[in-house]
Amino acid sequence: MGPRSGLSNVLTGSATLQQTVVRSPSLANLFVLPAGTPPPNPAELLASSNMRDVLAELRDQYDHIIIDTPPTLSVTDAVVLSTRADAVVLVIRSGQTTKGALRRSRDILMQVNAKVTGVLLNAVDLTSPDYYYYYEYQGKYGSRYYREDEVTQVEEDHPKVSSTSA
Numbered sequence: 830m831g832p833r834s835g836l837s838n839v840l841t842g843s844a845t846l847q848q849t850v851v852r853s854p855s856l857a858n859l860f861v862l863p864a865g866t867p868p869p870n871p872a873e874l875l876a877s878s879n880m881r882d883v884l885a886e887l888r889d890q891y892d893h894i895i896i897d898t899p900p901t902l903s904v905t906d907a908v909v910l911s912t913r914a915d916a917v918v919l920v921i922r923s924g925q926t927t928k929g930a931l932r933r934s935r936d937i938l939m940q941v942n943a944k945v946t947g948v949l950l951n952a953v954d955l956t957s958p959d960y961y962y963y964y965e966y967q968g969k970y971g972s973r974y975y976r977e978d979e980v981t982q983v984e985e986d987h988p989k990v991s992s993t994s995a
Contacts, residue, residue: 835865839883840874846886860891875909884913901934911943918946923953 833851838844839862846862853859868874887894896914898907911917917938921931931948938945 833863833865835863836883837865837868837871837874839865840877840879841868842879846883862887872905872909875906881913901937902930908937908941908943911938912941915944916946917943918949920949920951922951925952 834844834849851861901907
């Protein structure tokens with residue numbers, strides 16, 4: 830996406846949500862609110878009552894809202910928004926994010942009472958020998974930790990959801 834009006838413009842009052850939310854051309858039920866014009870005071874805008882109001886309006890219109898932020902340790906945006914999110918998932922890059930950086934991110938988010946619900950490992954190299962070592966290890970020893978009836982129970986409790994076009 831190129832430069833366009835988005836969240837920052839909504840927060841400053843120079844655009845509305847209706848003017849800035851974009852429907853994905855490839856996924857019928859996906860809508861995107863671009864970041865917008867870079868403001869001089871992003872953390873202040875994200876912490877504002879306007880942001881609270883925008884999130885409330887989005888919650889009324891959409892089933893799920895995913896907020897993609899910069900890394901927790903690079904700018905305050907992620908930390909500010911984490912306090913307004915229902916859940917936080919830390920995304921870490923395989924082979925690049927250090928344990929120390931992950932711990933610092935976790936600690937910062939815990940200090941503001943963010944609801945960290947998980948970690949997503951991104952950019953895993955499936956051709957790496959390390960991946961195959963893990964796969965073999967899991968295959969040999971994983972059955973000691975997970976029984977077949979437990980897996981079946983989880984699937985029964987959480988049926989697969991099929992997507993339909995609107």
